[in-house]
Amino acid sequence: MERFRLVFSGSGGQGVITASIILAEAAVLYENMNAVQSQVYGPAARGGAARSDVLISEKTIDFPKVTHPNVLVCLTQTAYNMYNPIIRPGSLLITDSRYVKTESKVDARQRELPLYATVMEKIGNPIVFNICVLGALIALTDVVKPQSVVSVLSSRVPENFLDMNRYALDLGLEIGRGAKQIKKD
Amino acid sequence: MERFRLVFSGSGGQGVITASIILAEAAVLYENMNAVQSQVYGPAARGGAARSDVLISEKTIDFPKVTHPNVLVCLTQTAYNMYNPIIRPGSLLITDSRYVKTESKVDARQRELPLYATVMEKIGNPIVFNICVLGALIALTDVVKPQSVVSVLSSRVPENFLDMNRYALDLGLEIGRGAKQIKKD
Numbered sequence: 492m493e494r495f496r497l498v499f500s501g502s503g504g505q506g507v508i509t510a511s512i513i514l515a516e517a518a519v520l521y522e523n524m525n526a527v528q529s530q531v532y533g534p535a536a537r538g539g540a541a542r543s544d545v546l547i548s549e550k551t552i553d554f555p556k557v558t559h560p561n562v563l564v565c566l567t568q569t570a571y572n573m574y575n576p577i578i579r580p581g582s583l584l585i586t587d588s589r590y591v592k593t594e595s596k597v598d599a600r601q602r603e604l605p606l607y608a609t610v611m612e613k614i615g616n617p618i619v620f621n622i623c624v625l626g627a628l629i630a631l632t633d634v635v636k637p638q639s640v641v642s643v644l645s646s647r648v649p650e651n652f653l654d655m656n657r658y659a660l661d662l663g664l665e666i667g668r669g670a671k672q673i674k675k676d
Numbered sequence: 677m678e679r680f681r682l683v684f685s686g687s688g689g690q691g692v693i694t695a696s697i698i699l700a701e702a703a704v705l706y707e708n709m710n711a712v713q714s715q716v717y718g719p720a721a722r723g724g725a726a727r728s729d730v731l732i733s734e735k736t737i738d739f740p741k742v743t744h745p746n747v748l749v750c751l752t753q754t755a756y757n758m759y760n761p762i763i764r765p766g767s768l769l770i771t772d773s774r775y776v777k778t779e780s781k782v783d784a785r786q787r788e789l790p791l792y793a794t795v796m797e798k799i800g801n802p803i804v805f806n807i808c809v810l811g812a813l814i815a816l817t818d819v820v821k822p823q824s825v826v827s828v829l830s831s832r833v834p835e836n837f838l839d840m841n842r843y844a845l846d847l848g849l850e851i852g853r854g855a856k857q858i859k860k861d
Contacts, residue, residue: 512693518717519721520721525716526717527717528715529714529715530714532710533736536701537705537708555714556740
């Protein structure tokens with residue numbers, strides 16, 4: 492597998508860091524890979540922006556920061572505007588269609604997905620939006636198996652919230668698989 | 677302020693990563709500093725070990741990993757054995773007396789604190805052990821003000837758990853202040 496370099500960006504409160512940690516743990520605990528997760532808090536964080544970096548590899552990873560991601564997730568317009576210039580050309584860029592208006596000039600495989608809208612329509616609770624995004628992300632990249640994420644969720648999420656989290660993950664997986672099949676490029 | 681380089685280590689489930697993120701957010705959102713928090717998951721993570729790095733500085737921080745901490749927290753014997761060799765000589769080393777038996781040969785200002793025992797005696801719930809550790813850490817280092825941590829807790833912790841978290845923080849602050857005053861070296 493090519494080294495997986497993810498920048499997961501949005502605003503504070505969207506659960507970007509939590510989703511990143513869940514992904515890193517899934518890779519390490521259930522798929523025998525190595526992972527690094529980090530976040531740099533600077534002036535942007537004071538403005539409400541959140542950015543989390545995740546590196547996943549079969550080999551040892553030394554440097555924990557992603558300079559040029561091959562997968563970029565942007566959950567706000569600010570995050571999209573700030574980070575789309577750093578993506579590796581031709582890489583995967585996932586945005587939420589409720590929050591981000593994309594531009595065609597970006598050299599990336601852009602997937603605008605109705606993740607937030609679907610979570611609100613089917614579940615009605617924005618707290619699991621990040622888990623839905625994670626579902627779409629793993630469906631589009633195959634970086635870890637859905638079952639590995641479910642295993643991490645089972646050990647981290649209080650029992651009475653587990654069904655909601657699994658449902659959000661499934662919705663994301665479904666949307667991600669749809670976007671993968673339709674848009675071959 | 678000298679750059680604050682923390683390695684926060686223990687086992688999975690002790691809340692090491694959560695406490696680190698709370699500390700980093702307190703520094704950035706309420707004290708106008710910069711911070712980086714990261715964790716490297718490798719074979720040790722599969723054995724249940726947790727290590728989180730936090731850098732806090734008034735200046736911009738580029739490299740997110742701590743090579744030689746000037747503050748080391750160890751909440752298990754395994755973590756203590758693994759990480760005490762990397763501490764900067766003469767730096768602060770905080771351990772929990774329930775979990776770690778320290779050795780005098782380590783060149784550090786060692787503080788063995790009864791944090792876990794106090795949480796269990798006064799609160800009876802191990803879930804806030806990490807917050808108590810954080811209280812002791814900030815009392816001993818003055819890296820951020822207690823009020824900044826309280827502000828982060830207020831925005832992150834569900835309301836019905838907030839009092840318990842604040843109490844755990846206060847217990848840690850008290851123990852940390854005691855250890856600071858008694859052992860001058």
